[in-house]
Amino acid sequence: MPEPGSAPALSSQSAAAARLQARTHTSGVEAGARPALPGPPRVPVPAAAVPADTSVPGIGPGGDLIERQVREGTAPARQLGPALERILRGPTGLGTAGLRLGRREPAPAPGPPAEGIAIPGLYHHPVPEPDPARVEEVSRRIKAWAVGEVEAYPPEWEDQFDGFSVGRYMVACHPDAPTVDHLMIAARLMVAENAVDDCYCEDHGGSPVGLGSRLLLAHTALDPLHTTNEYEPPWADSLQSDAPRRAYRSAMEYFLQHATPSQADRFRHDMARLHLGYLAEAAWAETDHVPEVWEYLAMRQFNNFRPCPTITDTVGGYELPADLHARPAVQRVIALAGNATTIVNDLYSYTKELDSPGRHLNLPVVIGEREGRSDRDAYLKAVEVHNHLMHDFEAEAAAVAAACPVPSVLRFLRGVAVWVDGNHYWHQTNTYRYSLPDFW
Structure with a gap:
């Protein structure tokens, strides 16, 4: 029996969650602070504080560079590199079915190569x-x-x-x-x-x-x-x-x-966010208002793809526990992923929307009108905004992974990152819907 007043021993998951909470409070994430580009800070994690079992599908325990970086506290908080890609994704695609959890179906022969052209200069990862x-x-x-x-x-x-x-x-x-x-x-x-x-x-x-x-x-x-x-x-x-x-x-x-009850409640919340974003955009359309760029980005944080990556654990057949999902640092990762992928949609659907009746607000259009830029310069500035969001997403995901290397957290982070990449792949290859402007 523990002595009266003594704290119970934390499980490895609870200890990792506590470290994640401490990181959130000390990093300024809740206040919206973010490190400057370039020059990534490192996120130190005492090796003794990391649970022994940090293995996830596709990452062998102690067997590669990434696992060592997480254990030693030397994982970079900014810079993708092979290390961060490995911890977030692990092997995916054909031939990696054996690394997945749960019941699996056989993988067929490889399909044809991807179609479409990626936007020049857009930061993305092929899948x-x-x-x-x-x-x-x-x-x-x-x-x-x-x-x-x-x-x-x-x-x-x-x-x-x-x-x-x-x-x-x-x-x-x-x-x-x-x-x-x-x-x-x-x-x-x-x-x-x-x-x-x-x-x-x-x-x-x-x-x-x-x-x-x-x-x-x-x-x-x-x-x-x-x-x-x-x-x-x-x-x-x-x-x-x-x-x-x-x-x-x-x-x-x-x-x-x-879905579990907490996963269902999480999804309902994100759908309410989506509907709120629809209403903001509709209000601007009714008054023919062109928002400031920051206002448009605020609307796009709600009218965006967030409900899709947030269910990645349900689709994967597991659950990121509600107390870990609700952490501000994890919420920031999800928000940045949603924001970046939504700007991808703005960029790939740009010519489609120009050809549609009426004025469609998208990031290049808003930047052009509010900052007095040409169509080309506004579009290229929107690409730059997307790239900053992607770098921030990956930096924050790396920091969360280093601070809380619980298997469900690592798998969820990797799942969100894969969703981000798959979303770009679909936009790039969907030549039925999208074509690029002639800006290069």
């Missing part, structure tokens, strides 16, 4: 071609669900649905998913989110007028209404009233079959 058998199966299942089951897209939009390449997108972003069933979690949620964006906000009948009401009612398909017996039936009926709500309801039901 292996996604597993073609999985791509084909996810594509088949998601189309049957979206078009046939929930009728999210009418037949006349079928070519656009096919051109979106959902299967290739999700397989590239989640190479560690144990099964196709797990990949369908991400695929259904992605399609449902795009149905809301298309039908409520943009291409297919969307409008800023009345958007708040539509989004709130759709959000109840994710975060259900708790009301009286008298009024619950009409609400339940409303979930079938349009394509976005049907898609949200069905995708969320499927997600809940695989």
Whole structure:
């Protein structure tokens, strides 16, 4: 029995979480501080404080440079290099199935090389071609669900649905998913989110007028209404009233079959963030307002891809514990990942949006108008902004990995980093949707 008043011994995970909390309070992360470029500080971690079992899929215990750097406290907080790439990702793609956790399906022969041209000067990491058998199966299942089951897209939009390449997108972003069933979690949620964006906000009948009401009612398909017996039936009926709500309801039901309660609550929170960002952009559209660059970036931190990488552990078949996920340093990593990947979308969709009716706000357009730059200079400045966000993401992820080398944390960080890379891959290779401006 411990003596009265003595502190209980911390588990290795709790000790690592305590170090992560201490790092957050001493690094200025909560206040938004960040180290200057270049010249990375190092994040010291006493070797004795690191749990003995820090192995994750693809990283052998004590067997490579990265593991030694983490144990010795010499992992750089900024600089990608082979070391950081290894700790965040490990081997991915075809031929690495044996390194994944959980039940696995056989990997097929390699597919064709990637199409498309990467934006010159954009900081990114190539990924292996996604597993073609999985791509084909996810594509088949998601189309049957979206078009046939929930009728999210009418037949006349079928070519656009096919051109979106959902299967290739999700397989590239989640190479560690144990099964196709797990990949369908991400695929259904992605399609449902795009149905809301298309039908409520943009291409297919969307409008800023009345958007708040539509989004709130759709959000109840994710975060259900708790009301009286008298009024619950009409609400339940409303979930079938349009394509976005049907898609949200069905995708969320499927997600809940695989997610823990904390993972589901986390996702609902991030979807509320997304809807808040939609509303800010709609308010600017109604008043024809061009925000300041910093205001636009604030909106994009909410109207962004964050709900996608935040479910990487659910799709991977494991859980990052809620107390670790909620740490400010981990939240900063997730936010930076969402911000960087969303600017990727701004850059690759730039010419597509210029060709669309009306004025579409994206980072190059806002920089051009607010800073008086030419189209080319504004676009190149947006590339620079993206690169800074990516470097900050990788620096913060490295620091968290060094301060808290718990297996679930390391795997989650690697999963988010792989999602970032897969998102770029999809934008680069989706020549059906995107083409680059002639600025080089």
